[in-house]
Structures are given as C-alpha cells and as structure tokens.
Amino acid sequence: MVLSLRTTPDGVEDSTDRIEPETGDYIPDFAAREVLITGLDQIRRSRIPVRYFTPIATAILMIAPVEILQDLLQSCKEAPDVFFDGVMVRLNRDGLAAIQSYALGNRMVTFPSIFEDNPTPCILTGRSRYVSTMRLFPRMENGQHEIHRLQSILEAFWGEKAASWIATFTNPDFVESPQNHISLSCTFHDLGRDTRFAFKPLRSADPNEMRLQLHWLKPSPFRFFNSYFYENPIQYAGMNAENTKTWGDRFADEEEFKTGHVFTIRAENPADLPDWDMLELQWDLLRVAAIAGARSSALDDGTDWHDWSNEDDGDDEDVEPFQLDQEQRISDDDDS
Template sequence: MASTDGPEAEFHDPRRRELLQALNDALPPLRPTAWACLWFCDIDKLEELLALAQTMPAVAVAFFEGTEVSARIVPTWTQRKRPASAASTPQNPSTPQDPSTTQNPSTPQNSFTPLQPFTPQRPTTPLQQPPSAQGSRGQKRNNSGQYVITRSKCHQRDQKTCILTKSGEPNEIAHIYPFSMRNEDDTIKREGSFWGILRMFWSKERVDAWYNAILPLGTEVCQNLICLCPNAHKYWEKAYFALKPIRMSDDKKRLDIQFFWLSSNPHVHVLEVNILQVPSLSASDQGPNLAKLFNHMDDTKIHSGCEISLETDDPVSRPLPDFRLLEMQWFLHRVAAISGAAEPQDDFHDDDDNSDDDIV
C-alpha cells in the first residue's frame, strides 16, 4: 500500500472519495487533467465544485473542459506551451500585492458563484503588468548580466553538483517555476487563465502564496533554481519524479526534501476518465521508461521516499529553493504524471526561448 505521506496521500482521504462519488453521480467522465486535479485539490474547493455540478452541471462540464483545452495547465507547467510573447527580461522587484485590493466590492472575498468557471476570480490574484513584449532575441532572459550572476549563485550554493545524484560537472541549472512561464501573470485577465484555473482547485491563500513566491521577482532568482545532471533535468521536465518539501531550518540554511518517482499512467491518450478511477503513482526505484538515478557518492539507486538535504552558507545571497515553489511543483508534477499530459506526442519543436538547459 502506498505511503500515507507520499505522492498518493490524497487518494486515501475518505472525505475526498465521498465527494468524488457525489460528483461522479452528477457528471459524465472528465478530461484527464480535470480528473487529476480533483484527486489533488483542496477539499473545500472540491465541495464548491460539487455544489456547482449539482446545481449547474452544464456549467461545470464547460469549466472542466476548459481546464484541458483552454488553460492547458499541464503543457504550460511542463514547458510545452509556447508563451504568447517573446519577452524574457525578469520583472523589476516590487512589493507583492494583496489580491483583496482589487476585489470587486459587490462580491465577498471568498465567495463562490456559478460564473467563476468562465471568469476564474480574476481580481483575487495579484495583478502586475509585465515588461514590454518587444524584447529582441539579443535581450533574451536578461539585461546587465543578471541571468549569469543568478545562475552562478545557484552553482555556488549547490557546490557544482547535482542535488540528487551528487555528480559533478557537466550539470544544468533547472527552474522550479518554468522559465517559459515568465509572462504567465499577463494571462490573468483572460477567461480560463492558468492562475485562474488553479484558484478553482486550490485555496486563495495557497495559490496567492505560489504567485507571490515567483512574482514580481521573476524566474531568474536563486530560490527558483536547482542544479541537476542532464538526465535528471530531462526527467524533471517530464514529471518523471517530484520533490516534496519537508522542512526549512529556522536560519534558512538547510532545506529537507523528499524524492518520489512518479509512475507512468495509462491515460496518456485517453480523452475521458471516470471520476472514480483511482490514480496510481506507485513507484519505488525507477520512473517511466526505465528511468533511474544513482547517488554517485555510494553507487546506490535513488528510490522513492529518499530524503535529501540542501544547504547554503548564505541564505541572503544564495537562498535555498523556495518552499512555496517546491509545494507548487509537488502538486503540479503529480497532476502532470497521472493525467499523462506531461508526455507529448512529439518533441521535435523545442524553442530555444523556452529552453532551460544551460550547462554549468
């Protein structure tokens, strides 16, 4: 049986199963991404979605359809959805905004209405204008060397080794929150936006924490970067494994995380899944397609449940990965894995502007 604190923990919640049974009675089978989100979403949000399905089933079906077709949250998260603009300069720092400052005065802050699937609580995610979308290719990712400086800090913090395998160079700097999503905050005003869809499955407080962890600072910050060997980096992008944040020390100099392989899923090319179909993420010492990783210090396999400690000698200049971003990854990597949407039907159109694989 799967560990109750591992990647399948949510599947064993009796309240979740009760709500999903009621949702199954109200709705037909769903697209894989919506189905996956329901198995990981906050219970309070699941209750709201059930209320919508029971009172306005057609609206609920349209919303769940949009999760897959319009927002495309998994392709967006796994860096396979091309950004709407070529702008790449990180945003200038500013104070994260309280979503309530732009709340419609006629709508209670935490209220739920049947119209939300079409306009997923636009005002409740901090709004901030991105930089001009007219950046040239020569300005890619940075002006004034910030990109190089930040990656050098990550390299120093991780001691020029892969945080998982402990192997030395060549390694690659990987993003937790994808570089290709650097302008995703500009989609808030669109119906079915990435952040709006997240707000329908997870609480306002949780999603706002994720949002404010990456914006307005942008993707090119040390706390959004980790050092991985090339094959681990590719497995990471394909959601073959996920990292669960466990604890951060009071002095911010040590972060404990847990590694879990995420097994391949049979719903890769399935159009609909029965809501009550229980997902499976059970895996022990390897991921999909016989993917394996080894600790190069002792020649042992890296297995699910393995605990890894990350350290820094300077939490100000070289901060550890942000706990909130790792939590976001923990949820969305698992959604990607069980929905099957992390595996593209073709992988022949990698865009350099979306690339995340600079070797160090």
C-alpha cells in the same frame, strides 16, 4: 550566481542522506476523491450537452485540496446551470493549457558540460560534471497569457493555498533569481522534464537549510494527455484504493535513489535557498502532470504528446490496462 549546495549529514558516508518511510499515498484522500468524481459524473450525465472528462481534469481532481473540490461539487449540485459547465470547462480546457505550459516550460539556465564543472554540484548526486542549472518555475512559451491561465486554475481549485504561490511567480524579478534555481545532473534534468519525479519540501529547524524528499512518479494510466472520454475517469483508468497508494520506483534501481530519500541543501544566506512556494507548486503540479500523462519526450513506457504513433502500446507492468479505443483526442478549438 551562487546557488545552494547539497550537504550530507555527519556520520553518513554514502551519497544519499536517508530514507523517511512515511511518504504518504500517491493519490491522497482517494476515497473522498472517488466520491467527488462520482458526484460530478452523475451531474454530467444528466445534462445536455453531455460534458466529457479529460486526463488533466481527472489529475487536478486527484491532487487539488479535497475540501475546495467538495465545496465546488456542492455548488454544482445546488445550482448546476450556474456552476457546472464553468467548472468543467475550467478543468478540461484551461487545465490542459495551464499544466501543459508548466510541464513543458523552459527550465534550462545553463547547459551541462562534460569538460567543465558546474560551479554548484547537483543537489542529488553531489557531482559537478555534466550538471545544469534549472529553474523551478519555468519560462512559459506564451508568457503572461499562460501565467494568467495558470493563475486562474490555481485560484479556482487550490483556493487560498495558492495565493502566495501566485504572488511569487507573478513577480517579474523572481524567475531569474537564485531562489528559482537548482542544480541537477543531466540525467535528472531529463527525468524531471518528463515528470518522472517530484520534490516534496520539508521544513528544517536550521534556517540555512532546506530538506527535499524525492518521490518517483508513475506512468500515467491514460494513453493520451489531450484525450477525452465519456465515462467515469476513475473506473476508466483502473484507479482503486490499492494502486493509488504506491509510488513509481521505475528508475530507483538505475539511479540508486528511492522514493522517500531526503536531501539537505544549504546556503550561507537563507534568502538564497530555493523558494518554498515554488517547491510546493512543483510538488503539486508535477504530480498532476504525471497522472495526466504529460511529458516532453518518449521514454520506454509510452509515446510523447507530440508523437501519436501506435508502434509502442506503452503498457507498463504497474499500470492497469484500460480500453484505448474509447479515448479520443481533443482538438485545439474544443472548448468543453
């Protein structure tokens, strides 16, 4: 399989392309989203049984297109008995399963080797040793069931924007095609698996090229990915207009790449470039997963979602404190 190669523009001698300072806010349109969540919270408090919020529901509300979310809020206000409970169940229960399956899905195609070069170098570092080939859209553990659940979440909260995404990842021939594969070093594979960074795809005037902008993601303000709480989640997590602007350069010095670095990858055949739709999908869903606290292993900023040990409190200097004792975990059979 021939994969796209990373290139460095003429006149650039170091290992990176360039930094574009306009990276946008970590959570876009935060003021509008704050109003939206406050509106949902007011409806929630007035109903019996009282619905709760989860980290994943909060994260979806922080990233999904705000216009669609505002329309959903208006529907919930006008006919809460018809819409509200369904929206909350979709956000909390279905959202948890869908994002968990996406974040933890099987992305490894070839294992890295310290003895042999990968035929295609890492798109970030340009190195060939200890490099693995990865899927952009993963194989999911429960196959079609999880794909249908993800499709349902995207249709509900991303609307028409998600139509081309769904058409791509439901194509049975796509997952193992070159368009779904990229090469990453072992280090970046591990960081990507733990939702530490995401690529924002950028258009290129050259049809044989694609540009990817690296963004470091931040540790989640929530302690447990599968927890729930009966408070306004924005206030609960300490989110505000300032700390939702900055990106998480936690690993920037270690890896020598900062948020905003743009990398160019090239293919002789434009059809062999990574799929634009799947790059857009990972851009949104990995940010959702990071905000909610999804990760597959424990790094130095907290526990993993399979290990509920309290030995490390997970505090991080760029995450505001919040009260852990009010955060409860969701049981598998909870349908709220």
